[in-house]
Amino acid sequence: xxxxxxxxxxxxxxxxxxxxxxxxxxxxxxxxxxxxxxxxxxxxxxxxxxxxxxxxxxxxxxxxxxxxxxxxxxxxxxxxxxxxxxxxxxxxxxxxxxxxxxxxxxxxxxxxxxxxxxxxxxxxxxxxxxxxxxxxxxxxxxxxxxxxxxxxxxxxxxxxxxx
Numbered sequence: 220x221x222x223x224x225x226x227x228x229x230x231x232x233x234x235x236x237x238x239x240x241x242x243x244x245x246x247x248x249x250x251x252x253x254x255x256x257x258x259x260x261x262x263x264x265x266x267x268x269x270x271x272x273x274x275x276x277x278x279x280x281x282x283x284x285x286x287x288x289x290x291x292x293x294x295x296x297x298x299x300x301x302x303x304x305x306x307x308x309x310x311x312x313x314x315x316x317x318x319x320x321x322x323x324x325x326x327x328x329x330x331x332x333x334x335x336x337x338x339x340x341x342x343x344x345x346x347x348x349x350x351x352x353x354x355x356x357x358x359x360x361x362x363x364x365x366x367x368x369x370x371x372x373x374x375x376x377x378x379x380x381x382x
Contacts (some may be wrong), residue, residue: 273301
């Protein structure tokens with residue numbers, strides 16, 4: 220069985236509401252707990268690369284993500300990422316050969332009852348295990364090749380960038 224390597228970078232999926240501040244901040248990723256609770260029956264490694272909102276990611280951060288993905292022995296990769304600059308990071312990862320790399324995130328924090336995080340993570344795991352090598356974004360029940368996707372803020376979804 221092929222092992223999946225999951226990298227977390229922060230973003231909405233990892234956000235926690237801090238009542239004293241009346242705002243969300245990126246916290247520790249709930250991903251391992253989500254996968255255990257869902258009784259996920261695949262082998263995976265989980266590595267936290269950073270805890271940042273995607274608007275705070277720099278080119279150096281994207282280089283670090285690229286290095287981590289390039290260096291792992293795994294050929295199936297899932298990256299949880301903030302949605303605002305997910306497409307930019309996907310672009311940066313293009314050119315890594317012989318690996319299926321899928322980025323996903325959420326419009327609502329995973330810790331909220333009404334969240335798309337759990338669905339998106341499960342969907343992205345399936346995409347990472349089934350798609351041909353390449354870089355993809357899996358959100359809202361759709362998979363897009365890197366370079367062909369954009370976030371539609373008004374719709375709250377990712378759409379084909381060519382539309």
